[in-house]
Amino acid sequence: MRRQWRDGRGELVVHGGGGGSAVRVPLEVATSYRARTRGLLGRDSVEGAILLSPANSVHTFRMRMPIDVAYLDRGLRVIAVRTMRPGRLGMPRLRARHVVEAEAGVMVGWGVQEGVSVEVIA
Numbered sequence: 001m002r003r004q005w006r007d008g009r010g011e012l013v014v015h016g017g018g019g020g021s022a023v024r025v026p027l028e029v030a031t032s033y034r035a036r037t038r039g040l041l042g043r044d045s046v047e048g049a050i051l052l053s054p055a056n057s058v059h060t061f062r063m064r065m066p067i068d069v070a071y072l073d074r075g076l077r078v079i080a081v082r083t084m085r086p087g088r089l090g091m092p093r094l095r096a097r098h099v100v101e102a103e104a105g106v107m108v109g110w111g112v113q114e115g116v117s118v119e120v121i122a
Helices: 033-038 106-110
Strands: 008-015 021-029 047-050 067-072 078-084 100-104 117-120
Touching: 008 047, 021 033, 047 106, 067 106, 100 117
Parallel strands: 021 047
Antiparallel strands: 008 021, 008 117, 047 100, 067 078, 067 100
């Protein structure tokens, strides 16, 4: 199933995360080459998270803060979560089709972990 998101704002819904109830997080959607390339570069913080699609790897060169990175498969199931410090190059994930980035440490509170399903409401 091909996702037809556009650059803009939306909501990330984490199913079965913290305590079993769905967690809703403000989301920035970056699907164009320009928006994906810019991502979180040069920012001091992010409100909620940013979805990069399509993407299967990220880097943190020129970033000012450490970030949590969740790799999603085509069905929007989390296949890996990593925390990356600035100046790092993440390894590509073969099954990943989308990447969610947020400030370091927040994904644990949202219940984002391997095996959890998420939903993107654009």
